[in-house]
Amino acid sequence: MRTTTTRAVAAAAAATLALVLTACGGSDGSTDAGADAPLVSTDATQKASTVLDTPFDKPDMILTDTHGTKYDLVKETAGKPTLLFFGYTHCPDVCPTTMSDIAIAKSKLTKAEQAALTVVFVSTDPERDTPSRLGAWLDAMDASFVGLTGDFATIQAGARSLGIAVDKPVKEKDGSITVTHGAEVVAYSPKDDKAHVLYMSGTTSQQFAADLPKIIQGRTP
Numbered sequence: 001m002r003t004t005t006t007r008a009v010a011a012a013a014a015a016t017l018a019l020v021l022t023a024c025g026g027s028d029g030s031t032d033a034g035a036d037a038p039l040v041s042t043d044a045t046q047k048a049s050t051v052l053d054t055p056f057d058k059p060d061m062i063l064t065d066t067h068g069t070k071y072d073l074v075k076e077t078a079g080k081p082t083l084l085f086f087g088y089t090h091c092p093d094v095c096p097t098t099m100s101d102i103a104i105a106k107s108k109l110t111k112a113e114q115a116a117l118t119v120v121f122v123s124t125d126p127e128r129d130t131p132s133r134l135g136a137w138l139d140a141m142d143a144s145f146v147g148l149t150g151d152f153a154t155i156q157a158g159a160r161s162l163g164i165a166v167d168k169p170v171k172e173k174d175g176s177i178t179v180t181h182g183a184e185v186v187a188y189s190p191k192d193d194k195a196h197v198l199y200m201s202g203t204t205s206q207q208f209a210a211d212l213p214k215i216i217q218g219r220t221p
Contacts, residue, residue, distance in 0.1 A: 048199055048207035049187070049221045055194035056186065058084075059158030063122065063150035066135030071148055073120065073158075074193075081216040082118045082188040084195075086159050086166055086181050088125035089137040094183045094201055096141075102185070103142040105208035109216075114144075116190075116216050122158070123149040124166045124181040162186055162195070187211075191218035 058074050065071040083102060087095035099121060106114055121138060123129035126149040134147035152168060159166040164182035171177050183201035188194060197220065199208070211221035 047221075048203045049211055050198045050200065051220055052196055052198060055192070055196045056162050058082075058188060058193060058195070059161050061122070061148070061150075061154055061158040063148040063154065064131055066131045066138065066147045068131045071146070073148070076146075077118050077120065077188070078193060079190050080118045080188075081116060081190045081218070082120060083215075084120045084122070084162075084186040084188065085184075086122045086124050086155070086164055087183075088123050088179050088181070089129050089133055090125060090177070091179070098183065098185065098201065098203075099138070099141050099145070101203065101205040102208055103145070104205035105212055106142060108209045109212060113213060113216050117212065118146060119144070120146045120148060122155055123147070124155060124159070125169050125177070125179045126150055126152050126155060127169065128177070187215050189215070189218045196220055 058077065061073045063071055063073070085095075085098060085102075087098065089095070099119075102119055106117060106119070109117070119142070121134075123134060129147075129149045131147070131149060134149055138145040138147045156166045156168070159182065162184075164184055164186075165180070166182065167180040169177050169179045185199040185203065186195045187197040187199065189196055197211075197215065199211075214221045
């Protein structure tokens with residue numbers, strides 16, 4: 001099955017930032033080893049985080065977790081340092097790379113820090129990302145990661161409240177499915193439950209590892 005990769009850019013109005021969009025195809029879930037590198041990359045010597053002038057509230061989303069249980073994002077993550085990412089399990093490049101980098105970074109934290117951090121992955125392809133598939137995919141990276149799926153309109157509205165564009169999956173003429181979504185990781189402080197920091201696509205595991213202790217403490221990297 002052919003895998004297609006396209007790129008686009010959307011503006012986050014609240015942050016006036018250029019946001020990365022990834023569009024990936026492949027209905028068989030295969031990985032394209034030759035896929036293009038992320039449009040925006042972050043050099044290891046540069047500051048990874050982008051501090052928001054106007055912090056974001058958490059999206060008011062009630063979705064379904066990997067156990068088939070309703071999960072209220074606002075209530076379940078209240079008072080917890082939280083990383084939020086929108087993506088999908090059939091993604092051939094950005095999504096697995098991002099989540100793997102976060103998992104590696106988390107593994108370098110102290111046990112107390114690891115226990116405090118909540119990482120949430122929201123599917124932008126909920127029709128194919130069933131709770132069981134989402135759970136198996138995330139467990140391969142870190143069993144503590146929270147995977148959420150459910151109503152696409154709810155997911156799209158939640159992403160857009162953060163200035164992250166998410167488009168409804170499109171079935172192409174060749175049968176592949178293209179899913180276009182923003183590739184930012186949004187970091188929420190445990191002090192006020194607001195997002196003060198964004199990480200763009202291309203942030204390395206080393207950069208996440210350097211910043212996460214500060215995020216967990218409610219400080220700005």
